[in-house]
Amino acid sequence: MCVARTMKEHSFDDFKVGDHFESEPLKVTEKEVIEFAHKFDPQMFHLSRKRAERTIFKGLIASGWHTAAMTMRLLVQTVNFAEGAIGLGVDEMRWPNVVRPGDALTVATDIIDLRPSRSRPGYGIVRLRNVTKNQRGEVVQTMLASAMVPRRDTGSSANEQGKGQGAKAEVRRSTGTRKL
Amino acid sequence: MCVARTMKEHSFDDFKVGDHFESEPLKVTEKEVIEFAHKFDPQMFHLSRKRAERTIFKGLIASGWHTAAMTMRLLVQTVNFAEGAIGLGVDEMRWPNVVRPGDALTVATDIIDLRPSRSRPGYGIVRLRNVTKNQRGEVVQTMLASAMVPRRDTGSSANEQGKGQGAKAEVRRSTGTRKL
Numbered sequence: 001m002c003v004a005r006t007m008k009e010h011s012f013d014d015f016k017v018g019d020h021f022e023s024e025p026l027k028v029t030e031k032e033v034i035e036f037a038h039k040f041d042p043q044m045f046h047l048s049r050k051r052a053e054r055t056i057f058k059g060l061i062a063s064g065w066h067t068a069a070m071t072m073r074l075l076v077q078t079v080n081f082a083e084g085a086i087g088l089g090v091d092e093m094r095w096p097n098v099v100r101p102g103d104a105l106t107v108a109t110d111i112i113d114l115r116p117s118r119s120r121p122g123y124g125i126v127r128l129r130n131v132t133k134n135q136r137g138e139v140v141q142t143m144l145a146s147a148m149v150p151r152r153d154t155g156s157s158a159n160e161q162g163k164g165q166g167a168k169a170e171v172r173r174s175t176g177t178r179k180l
Numbered sequence: 181m182c183v184a185r186t187m188k189e190h191s192f193d194d195f196k197v198g199d200h201f202e203s204e205p206l207k208v209t210e211k212e213v214i215e216f217a218h219k220f221d222p223q224m225f226h227l228s229r230k231r232a233e234r235t236i237f238k239g240l241i242a243s244g245w246h247t248a249a250m251t252m253r254l255l256v257q258t259v260n261f262a263e264g265a266i267g268l269g270v271d272e273m274r275w276p277n278v279v280r281p282g283d284a285l286t287v288a289t290d291i292i293d294l295r296p297s298r299s300r301p302g303y304g305i306v307r308l309r310n311v312t313k314n315q316r317g318e319v320v321q322t323m324l325a326s327a328m329v330p331r332r333d334t335g336s337s338a339n340e341q342g343k344g345q346g347a348k349a350e351v352r353r354s355t356g357t358r359k360l
Contacts, residue, residue, distance in 0.1 A: 040249035042256055043264040055264070064267040065252050069220035069245045076222055084223040084235070087244040090273040 009082040011152035012114070012124030019111040023074035025135070028062060030101035036066040062099040067141050071132045074107040085126070085147035093143040097134070104135040112144070116151070123148050189262040191332035192294070192304030199291040203254035205315070208242060210281035216246040242279040247321050251312045254287040265306070265327035273323040277314070284315040292324070296331070303328050 008014075030049065037046035041063035045055045052060040076085075099105065113127035126149050132141040188194075210229065217226030221243035225235040232240040242250075256265075279285065293307035306329050312321040 036249075040253045042253070043261075045264060045266075056266075063252070065245070065249045069216075069249065072243070072245050073220045073222070081223075084225060086225075086236075087275055089275065091271055093270040093273065095267055095269065 009080050010149075011082045012116075012126065012149040013152045014082075015111050015114055015126060015149075017111055017114055021078045021109040023078040023107040023109075025104040025106050026070055026074055028070070028099055028101055028103045028105060030060060033060055033062045033066065033099075033101050036069070037063055041065055057098060060101055062101075064095040064141070067095060067099050067105070067132060068093065068143075070105055071107050071130055071141055071143075074105065074132075075109060075130060078107065079109060081147075081149055082152070083150045085149050088125070088146040088148055090146075091144045093141065095141050097138045097140050099134065099140050103140075105132055105140065107132050117148060120148070122151055124151055125149075189260050190329075191262045192296075192306065192329040193332045194262075195291050195294055195306060195329075197291055197294055201258045201289040203258040203287040203289075205284040205286050206250055206254055208250070208279055208281055208283045208285060210240060213240055213242045213246065213279075213281050216249070217243055221245055237278060240281055242281075244275040244321070247275060247279050247285070247312060248273065248323075250285055251287050251310055251321055251323075254285065254312075255289060255310060258287065259289060261327075261329055262332070263330045265329050268305070268326040268328055270326075271324045273321065275321050277318045277320050279314065279320050283320075285312055285320065287312050297328060300328070302331055304331055305329075 034047060037043070043063075044051045045057050045061050046052070046063050046066075049060045052058075079085075108131045110129045111126060112129050113125075115125050117123040117125055126147050128145055128147070130141070130143050130145060131139060134140055214227060217223070223243075224231045225237045225241050226232070226243050226246075229240045232238075259265075288311045290309045291306060292309050293305075295305050297303040297305055306327050308325055308327070310321070310323050310325060311319060314320050
């Protein structure tokens with residue numbers, strides 16, 4: 001098991017089940033909350049402070065998809081996949097508490113399963129649990145995610161000149177959509 | 181059952197299980213793909229055309245979280261929830277094929293379950309299935325989502341002066357995280 005805040009790069013073969021990562025905090029600004037809402041989630045509780053004050057939340061809150069995107073940023077920065085992680089899917093994503101401007105988010109990541117890819121020998125499938133909290137320790141998002149990550153030991157990598165475009169479809173076809 | 185492309189507003193009581201919605205197309209631009217990646221998913225296959233050409237995808241692809249955010253935009257525009265939809269959670273989100281600059285995405289939404297909220301009489305829980313496709317009809321994202329939506333008939337609404345901030349936590353506590 002390792003508890004890491006370092007920028008060490010991780011290939012599939014560097015992970016062990018039980019590995020735990022914790023991100024640095026990321027501050028949420030009102031400007032970013034509103035900007036994201038205008039582009040992707042134009043609902044009154046995300047769009048302007050004034051309109052949001054008249055809603056059930058009595059103030060501006062971030063879109064859940066904005067929280068998910070910020071979580072991805074913290075995950076990428078913290079786990080630092082050596083040649084990228086190809087997202088395959090997400091399960092049980094929940095937003096139990098709201099995110100407001102001024103909050104500072106941190107992400108804790110646990111590696112819960114590892115297996116070589118059946119269809120692509122140069123890759124492994126990493127299953128992880130992410131918990132995103134605010135500065136008061138309240139959980140604002142939880143999820144389970146699966147990603148395809150290059151192996152270090154096989155000579156294959158995300159830079160290989162391989163079949164390329166079909167990677168996601170191949171994984172899906174060979175393993176089914178429920179069990180990546 | 182209704183097949184709608186209109187801007188008619190929908191409260192909880194307007195939905196029926198089996199209702200089907202289809203969005204207009206949304207064009208994906210290279211500039212937006214790169215901008216989203218810099219903010220939220222800084223991995224080589226999302227960040228620049230040149231670096232992406234050397235990866236397994238042999239070209240720039242959108243972050244899965246960008247696809248999810250664009251899907252939310254199309255969903256909000258198309259279903260047009262009367263006083264907003266409060267996202268509670270997402271299950272079985274998959275990205276079976278990549279999204280590239282130049283693609284045009286559409287979202288098909290099916291209402292698969294409806295029930296009054298147990299903890300908040302002014303609200304109902306809508307369960308829906310979203311399928312996002314590109315211009316060739318290839319599925320680029322699927323997901324099941326649950327959202328809390330104000331009822332029309334009870335006098336309560338997202339504008340009520342209620343307990344406000346605890347809405348998500350209340351729903352979670354009363355119904356459990358697995359069965360929203």
